[in-house]
Amino acid sequence: MARTSVSVVLAGSGGAGVITAGTILLQAAGAAGQYAYMTRSAGAQIRGGEATATIRFSTTPMQCQDDNSHILIGIDWQNLGKYAREMALSSQSIIITDPAQGPVPESILASGAQEFEVPLKKLARSIEGGRPNMLAVGIVAQLVGLPYAAIDGVLEKFIGRKGDKAMASSRAAVKLGMELAAPLPSFALIAGDATQARTRWSISGNEAAGLGAVKGGIRYAAAYPITPATDMLEWLAPALEKVGGALVQVEDELASINHIIGASYGGVPSITATSGPGLALMTESIGLAIASETPIVVVDVMRGGPSTGIPTKAEQSDLNIALYGMHGDAPHLVLAPNSVTDCIFTTQWSVHLAETLQTAAIVLSDQSLGQAQAIVDAPVDHHFDTRRLIATGVPESGKYQRYAITESGVSAMAIPGTRGCQYTADGLEHTQAGLPSSMESDHVAQMDKRLHKLTQFDYGAHWADIEGEGDTAIITWGSCTGAVREAQARLRDEGRAIRLISIRLLFPVQPEQFQAALAGVKNALIIEQTHSGQFGRYLRSYYDLPPGTKVYCRPGPLTMRPAEICQQLSSGG
Amino acid sequence: MIMNIDVQGMACPSQQQDGQKNYDALDYKSEVKPVWCPGCGDYSVLAALTNALADLNLPPEQVALVSGIGCSSRIPAYTNVYGFHGVHGRALPVATGLKLARPDLTVIAAGGDGDGFSIGGNHFLHACRRNIDMTYIVMDNQVYGMTKGQASPTTAPDWTGSDLTPHGSGVNPFHPLVIALASGANFIARCFSGEPVHLAETIVEAIKHPGFSVVQILSPCVTFRPEQREWKDRIRLVDQSYPTDMRGAAKQLLADDGFTIGQVLYRGDRAPYACKYDGTDSIDVIAEGFRL
Numbered sequence: 001m002a003r004t005s006v007s008v009v010l011a012g013s014g015g016a017g018v019i020t021a022g023t024i025l026l027q028a029a030g031a032a033g034q035y036a037y038m039t040r041s042a043g044a045q046i047r048g049g050e051a052t053a054t055i056r057f058s059t060t061p062m063q064c065q066d067d068n069s070h071i072l073i074g075i076d077w078q079n080l081g082k083y084a085r086e087m088a089l090s091s092q093s094i095i096i097t098d099p100a101q102g103p104v105p106e107s108i109l110a111s112g113a114q115e116f117e118v119p120l121k122k123l124a125r126s127i128e129g130g131r132p133n134m135l136a137v138g139i140v141a142q143l144v145g146l147p148y149a150a151i152d153g154v155l156e157k158f159i160g161r162k163g164d165k166a167m168a169s170s171r172a173a174v175k176l177g178m179e180l181a182a183p184l185p186s187f188a189l190i191a192g193d194a195t196q197a198r199t200r201w202s203i204s205g206n207e208a209a210g211l212g213a214v215k216g217g218i219r220y221a222a223a224y225p226i227t228p229a230t231d232m233l234e235w236l237a238p239a240l241e242k243v244g245g246a247l248v249q250v251e252d253e254l255a256s257i258n259h260i261i262g263a264s265y266g267g268v269p270s271i272t273a274t275s276g277p278g279l280a281l282m283t284e285s286i287g288l289a290i291a292s293e294t295p296i297v298v299v300d301v302m303r304g305g306p307s308t309g310i311p312t313k314a315e316q317s318d319l320n321i322a323l324y325g326m327h328g329d330a331p332h333l334v335l336a337p338n339s340v341t342d343c344i345f346t347t348q349w350s351v352h353l354a355e356t357l358q359t360a361a362i363v364l365s366d367q368s369l370g371q372a373q374a375i376v377d378a379p380v381d382h383h384f385d386t387r388r389l390i391a392t393g394v395p396e397s398g399k400y401q402r403y404a405i406t407e408s409g410v411s412a413m414a415i416p417g418t419r420g421c422q423y424t425a426d427g428l429e430h431t432q433a434g435l436p437s438s439m440e441s442d443h444v445a446q447m448d449k450r451l452h453k454l455t456q457f458d459y460g461a462h463w464a465d466i467e468g469e470g471d472t473a474i475i476t477w478g479s480c481t482g483a484v485r486e487a488q489a490r491l492r493d494e495g496r497a498i499r500l501i502s503i504r505l506l507f508p509v510q511p512e513q514f515q516a517a518l519a520g521v522k523n524a525l526i527i528e529q530t531h532s533g534q535f536g537r538y539l540r541s542y543y544d545l546p547p548g549t550k551v552y553c554r555p556g557p558l559t560m561r562p563a564e565i566c567q568q569l570s571s572g573g
Numbered sequence: 574m575i576m577n578i579d580v581q582g583m584a585c586p587s588q589q590q591d592g593q594k595n596y597d598a599l600d601y602k603s604e605v606k607p608v609w610c611p612g613c614g615d616y617s618v619l620a621a622l623t624n625a626l627a628d629l630n631l632p633p634e635q636v637a638l639v640s641g642i643g644c645s646s647r648i649p650a651y652t653n654v655y656g657f658h659g660v661h662g663r664a665l666p667v668a669t670g671l672k673l674a675r676p677d678l679t680v681i682a683a684g685g686d687g688d689g690f691s692i693g694g695n696h697f698l699h700a701c702r703r704n705i706d707m708t709y710i711v712m713d714n715q716v717y718g719m720t721k722g723q724a725s726p727t728t729a730p731d732w733t734g735s736d737l738t739p740h741g742s743g744v745n746p747f748h749p750l751v752i753a754l755a756s757g758a759n760f761i762a763r764c765f766s767g768e769p770v771h772l773a774e775t776i777v778e779a780i781k782h783p784g785f786s787v788v789q790i791l792s793p794c795v796t797f798r799p800e801q802r803e804w805k806d807r808i809r810l811v812d813q814s815y816p817t818d819m820r821g822a823a824k825q826l827l828a829d830d831g832f833t834i835g836q837v838l839y840r841g842d843r844a845p846y847a848c849k850y851d852g853t854d855s856i857d858v859i860a861e862g863f864r865l
Contacts, residue, residue, distance in 0.1 A: 030865045201863040211863075215856055220674045222666075239859050246848035248673055251699035255666040258659065262639065262670030265657055266678070270670070288660050378864065416655040416671075416678055419634045424649045424656030435605055435650060436658075 002190040005058040006144050007066045009087045010136060012075030013050045017133035022053030023373065024137050024154050025146070029057050030202055030375035032150035033192025037062060038373045039559070041086055042312050043079060050079040052086065057144050059190050061377060063339045063482030067563040069093055070187050071143055072113065073136045074104065075120060081105030085558060089113045094185060096139060098132070118180055127176065129169035138177020145188030148178060201378050205369035206232035208343035209299055210239060213271050215344065216351025217386050218297065219245030220270040222259035224252055227311040228367040229273040229301035253278040257285040257298065264294050265425055267390075267415035269355055273299040276318045277308065279362070283325040289360040290330045290450065292425040293403065293413070295388060297354050299347065302366035304556045313557030314368035316478055316529040322362045323507055323538060331451045333361035334507040338465060338481035340374045345382055346504055349462060352384035357453050358410055364506070368559045369479045388413060394420040402434040405445055409453025454508045463505040466517045470497030472569065473518060476527040477503045477535060480560045484527055487565035498569070509542040524549040525568055531555035596630055598623040603653050608644070614766030614792030615645050615712050621769045622710070623652065625776035636679045639668035641693060643685040644719050645712035645792065662692030665700040665709065672707050673848050679780060680707040687717045690726040690747050697749075701756030701785055706845040708779045708786040711749065712766070714794035714801065722797030734797065749789055751826050754819060754839055759784030761822070761839040766792040767805045768834060778837060784845040791832070804832070811835035
């Protein structure tokens, strides 16, 4: 019976080309009218370490990995035993192994998956310039039912520039792989509609966040490399250049945050991206952006913490520092995208909000979103009428006051170059004119102003995604949302209605909307990927939750899978 | 030229021409009374800076003065140019970001020896290295004044005036100008707050010189380092030419006791770093790149 979803793990040591093979398969699936979602796992080695690419192929859009993988291809097995849990094989899975590479690690065999031996290396050598990873592409294509034509088109893109010889050997290897897999158990998907390919995109979460930033109006970025945020910055560098902006690599995260504050003070919407350790370094100056009311956006692509933690894998454990990391009372925006595609929208919206409200926005993505490459429906094009409130000249009333108390809390910002409006932006508490002040009245007035402008603003329906009905709700955020959505769909198929509330705007909190979203809910389950239940504690401190609300939290690095969420609801939820 | 960024209606102000207006120093002063102690060298620096800006006849709105934290870092509010008073040690990255985003502005960073050479030391190295077209004014009084007198990176190791280091810091002082030279600053000068005419002239030179200009100003702290009142007797205002090659400048700087002022100590000709801003693609074209 043809399937609607099949998951494949490609494994091998560095140089085996598993990521290249995975990327070719992902693109080919897109060309064949299927959806696909690829996540990567890599060892700590800089080069030559072991790597896995997990690709889920599906006939319908999806935003997470499946509970189990169906197919594992080991190009070799060096150090790969420790990835057994991430590979998530079951007794229904098959393993394709090259006998010349030694036995499949015990930890992987323990799944009960069925082994098939294919001499990948030897057969690849039978083709001039042939490589085992291209054989693997052919094997997977055959097993999941991707037509050769789809692979060929992608090969042209990936290998074509290497010349005719390379193309010929890749083609031959893929075709041989397809032949070899023909007798193996099929996991073929229901055939896709190739004409749909042009309605779809291939994009990663980090690229999507970069695109959202540029769409939102960002024209300056400062960058200090850090895994897993670097590829967002690497995408932004040429993209900003193309649209007339710039990205500058700087000496450290203290510099990058202050660069963008300087650039934004100069009137240019600005961003940086980092991960937990970088965010920790930036927090003092994020407070400066808040106090001086200089709009900035900081994207934190979260990884396992604390300290250096697990740089290459995901966790949601920077929630606390994003919400509470600043010294003093420092109201600011905290947002979280909840899918690869939503990285575009949420980052774009964050720029809009930061510019409109003249404050700092922290966007919490994570490794599992940022480094996931997905075939998705072309996203809806959102537009925000982003306008920073600018002082164009001295007001008729007399002197320009940068931090004037206004009804909205937002005051007109003079951009250097504007005659007569010279002021000093200050991290010191200040008067309405911007002069340093330690007076109680000024402090209270400015604190009220900085909070009020955030709380009075109408964030509309974007604050959360609320999906489905039912008296049981799952409350989640960020990257966990994909798995929750799938759990919700499975339970719906079983006749159980679940309401999903995925909070995009984490601060300022929206108690009225939250209460409305919970109307009629008797049971609630909180899902998050932290060790200490940071999200659950946050919800409890700001919102009224139904009695008996459960928290299911666990740390990374394993991403949340739908079955464990379903299990939480079946075990008395 | 002002970078004219049109982000969905958001635009930077275009340059306003001012005919033949001649500015004088008062046009650059604010009405705010400094927090500085009577006799502080920084008053002279403020006066010299405003004189220098008047000499250059720069419209006040076209100048930005960026600082961190410390006594001298209070200077932006005492001027009538655009100011940014940020956090401790980060004046240079704020100023760098501002100048890179707004190359049309005249950007000056200012602060003290603790702000610039201790907590902000890394930024100092990299600002010299990056060599963007701005000027860094360091009011060096060899002490943390705002926190009531502790040893700074330029304090002598045997100075026992602070309860924090009762036996002296025991650490050799930092040589900012040697470091500036080694790190790639394009213009290096030393001044004394007690020689205001020379100081103003040097600031003018520093602002005019392309690339990153470092001006170390010996600016006595009469409160926590009263012995610095004697600096005026140690300063040598010389009128001789200095080498303009790095090797010669290094030799000169290393041989000096730190009290020679006068001619510019080093003047390089490295092209300043700047961003281009010449892309004209639309976002839609970039987004379409993701389509299968």
